[in-house]
Amino acid sequence: MIYVAILGFGVVGSGVAEVLTTNQESIDRRVRDEIRLKYILDVRDFPDSPYADKFVKDFSVIENDPEVSVVVETIGGATVALDFTRRALQAGKSVVSSNKELVATHGYDLLQLAKEKKVSYLFEASVGGGIPILRPLTSCLAANELTEVCGILNGTTNYILTRMIRGGLSFDAALKEAQEKGYAERDPSADIQGQDACRKICILAALAFGQHIYPSQVPTEGITGITLEDVAYADSCGRKIKLLGRAIRREDGKICAYVAPHLLDGEEPLAGVEDVFNAISVTGNAIGEVMFYGRGAGKLPTASAVVADVIDAARSMGQSKYLDWGPGGEDITFSPDTLSDRWYVRLHAPAEEVRARLGEVQFLARPGATEGETAFLTGRQYTRPELDRALEGLSADSVIRMYH
Amino acid sequence: MIYVAILGFGVVGSGVAEVLTTNQESIDRRVRDEIRLKYILDVRDFPDSPYADKFVKDFSVIENDPEVSVVVETIGGATVALDFTRRALQAGKSVVSSNKELVATHGYDLLQLAKEKKVSYLFEASVGGGIPILRPLTSCLAANELTEVCGILNGTTNYILTRMIRGGLSFDAALKEAQEKGYAERDPSADIQGQDACRKICILAALAFGQHIYPSQVPTEGITGITLEDVAYADSCGRKIKLLGRAIRREDGKICAYVAPHLLDGEEPLAGVEDVFNAISVTGNAIGEVMFYGRGAGKLPTASAVVADVIDAARSMGQSKYLDWGPGGEDITFSPDTLSDRWYVRLHAPAEEVRARLGEVQFLARPGATEGETAFLTGRQYTRPELDRALEGLSADSVIRMYH
Secondary structure (H helix, E strand, C coil), X not given: CEEXXXXXXXXXXXXXXXXXXHXXXXXXXXXXXXXXXXXXXXCCCCCCCCCHHHEECCXXXXXXXXXXXXXXXXXXXXXHHHHHHHHHHHCCCEEEECCHHHHHHHHHHHHHHHHHCCCXXXXXXXXXXXXXXXXXXXXXXXXXXXXXXXXXXXXXXHHHHHHHHHHCCCHHHHHHHHHHCCCCCCCCHHHHCCHHHHHHHHHHHXXXXXXXXXXXXXXXXXXXXXXXXXXXXXXXXCEEEEEEEEEEECCCCCEEEEEEEEEEECCCHHHHCCCCEEEEEEEECCCEEEXXXXXXXXXXXXXXXXHHHHHHHHHXXXXXXXXXXXXXXXXXXXXXXXXCEXXXXXXXXXXXXXXXXXXXXXXXXXXXXXXXXEEEEECCCECHHHHHHHCCCCCCCEEEEEEC | CEEEEEECCCHHHHHHHHXXXXXXXXXXXXXXXXXXXXXEECCCCCCCXXXXXXXXXXXXXXXXXXXXXXXXXXXXXXXXXXXXXXXHHHCCCEEEECCHHHHHHHHHHHHHHHHXXXXXXXXXXXXXXXXXXXXXXXXXXXCXXXXXXXXXXXXXXXXXXXXXXXXXXXXXXHHHHHHHCCCCCCCCHHHHCCHHHHHHHHHHHHHHXXXXXXXXXXXXXXXXXXXXXXXXXXXXXXXXXXXXXXXXECCCCCEEEEEEEEEEECCCHHHHCCXXXXXXXXXXXXXXXXXXXXXXXXXXXXXXXXXXXXXXXXHCCCCCCCCCCECCCHHHECCHHHCCECEEEEEECCHHHHXXXXXXXXXXXXXXXXXXXXXXXXXXXXXXXXXXXXXXXCCCCEEEEEEC
16 A cells, blocks of 8 residues: 655646546556555645545644655745755655746756665656656656757647737736636746746756756747737737747857747748647657647646656656756856747838848738838848847847747 | 667667766666666677677677666567576566567466566556556556557557548658658558557557457457548547557457447547547546557657656566566457447448438538539448448448547
C-alpha cells in the first residue's frame, strides 16, 4: 500500500483526489500496488466533501507519518509551498507538484535535495497542464541534441488572441469574455503579461538543455500591446499572432530564452493551435521537429498529469527519478536582441520613408486603415536593435517578431 | 560499459549507428554509463563504412557474447527477425525494435519472454517513427482510462493525399511522385492498402487497452479508391480526406480497431497534418484529447526513437520495463460495422431519389461534375450496414466515413 497526501484542495488538488478515486482500479493495476489517499491539507473546512475524513490543517501530521510516501503539492506560490516541499523531501517522501513558480525559481535546489534523499521530485503538470511534455523531453528525446523548445504555453492568452483573430473582439472585450468563462483570473496579469509562460519556458529550457534558467534571465513581453489593427494586418498576409515562449541553444552551448508575441505563418503547426489549447514544439538534431498538443490547463487534465507522476514516483520507490539539471548561472544565457529575424512593423510614416530606410519591404493593407498608417514585413533579417536603429525617430506603434 | 549490437544495416540500422556515434557524449551523460556499438549484423559487406570493423554475418557471435546487453533489431518482417529476437531475449539481452510487423503479430509472446528473462523488449520506433507515443501512452497517460486512440499513421499515404488535395494530382500521379521522392517504396502496397497503418494501430491499441489486437482483427481499407472527385467534394464542405487508424474502447471493455479513409472537419487538429507527417490523438477520461505530431518515418527520426529505447534499456538493466499487455482473443473485439457515424456518399442517382431514401442530406457541389453525379453528407448517423441497406440498388461510387 502506498499512501498519498495532497497539499491544497483547490482546482487541481480536488481533481487529483477525483482521478485517484475514479481511476483507482486501473492505477493500481499499473503500479502493481495499491495507491490510497490518506490526507488532504487545507486551511479551509470541507464538511460535505466525500473526502471529509481525510482533511488535516497541520502539515506536521503528514510530515511525521511514515506511511505517507508521496506528497502532492498543489498550493502554488513559492513561500508555504517551498517550506512544505523541502520538509516533505527531507522526511524522505517523494513530492509531485503542479507549481510552476516553485519549480522555475527553486527547481535546482529541490532536485538536489530529492537526489540526496533518494526520492523523486516530479512536476509534469507544471508545464502544459495535461500534455505529456517533460517526460518525453527527458526520455523519449534523450537520443537527441536538442536545439529549440518553443510553445504556446498559456491557454488564457491563446484564448484571447483567438477571440481577437476570429471574433474581431478587442483585447479588453476578449479578456472580459475569458474571465466570464473562467479561463482568466480576476487578476489576469500573470497570464497577459507573460509571466506564466515565462515560468514554463524556464522549466522546459532546464530539462532540454540541462541548466537552470531563472525567470529573471528571460525577457518577457505579454499580449497587452496587441491591437485589432495588428491582427488584421497579420491576417492579410496569412499569418497569426501567437504568444510564444522560446528557448534556443546556440552552438557554443549558451541559451536564449524569452517570451513574446510572434507572427506565425498560417501553415505552421503552432499557428493552428486555437482557444485554450497549448502546444509545445521540440527540435532535435535527429528527430527534427515534434509537437505535443492538448489542454494546457483545467482541473482533470492537470490532475491527470499529477497522478501520472504519482504513479511514476510509486513505481520508483527507493530511487531518485532521473530529473536533473545544473545550477545555471549568469553567463549561460544570451539576449534575444542578438537573434536575427524578419519583423512586422506598424507605424505612421509614408511608405517612401520606410523604403528609403529599409529597402524592399512587404507592405500590408487592411480595410479601414487610418490616414498615414503604414504596416509592413521587413524584407531581410534584423536584430531588434538593428531594426530600432533603422527606424529611429519614426516611433513605431507596433513591432512583432516573425517566427521562422 | 554497455555494448550494443545492431541487426540489419539498412536505413534505420545505419541511422542508429550514426545517432549512437554523433550524440555519444550526451547519451553517455544521460545513461551515466558508456554505451558503445560492438557489432552490426548484415549479410552484405560494407568495406567503406566507418563501422567496417564491427560487421559480423553470424548471429551466434552476438548471441554468445556476454558483453552485449542490448540488441537493436531493424531487420523487419517476422521470420529471421522473430528468430533472432527470441534468441537474444533467451540469452538475457534486452531487445529494441523498429519492426511493427513483428510487434503486431508476436508482441505478446515476446513481451512474456522478456518478462521471464527480466530484460526489456522496447519498440517506440515501431509506431510514429520519431514521435514519442508509446512511452507517453504507458506512463504520462497512466492516470487515465483511455477511450480512443486515433491517428494518421502512415506518411506515404498522407503525402499522396496531401498532393491530391493541394496539388490536384491524381492518385497515380501522386503515388509516382512519392516514389520519386523516396517516400514510397517500389512496391507500395503495404502503405497504400493500409497494412502499415493496421500494424501500428494494433500496437497502439494493445498499449492503450491492455490486450493484444492482431492484424487479422482489424478491418483495413487503404486509399486506392480515393479519387479527385472525392477530394473536390470534401474541399467544398471544408473537409479533408485522411487515412486514419482508429481504436475505440466501448464501455463493456470491448475494442474496435480499423483502418479506413475518413472525412475530417478542417478545424480538427488531425486535418492540419500534411505531407509525410504523422500525428496520433489519444483521448482519456481525465486528460481529454492530446495529440502527438512529427515525422513518422525517416532515417534519423526513427533512429532517434530506437536510441531513446536503448538508453531506457541501459538504464533499467536487470529489470523488465513496464510494457505489458494481455494475450487478446477472438471475443475481445467488435466490428466497425456497429459504429454509427455520418457518411460522405458519391453516386449516380437523382437528388430526389437520395432524399426519398435518406431524408434530409447535405448535397455537395463541385466544378466540372459529370451528368447525373450526386454527392452528399448524410444528415444523421448510420452504421455502414444501415447505410448500405438504405442505398440498396444505387451502387455508390464512393462511401467514406466522417470523423466526429
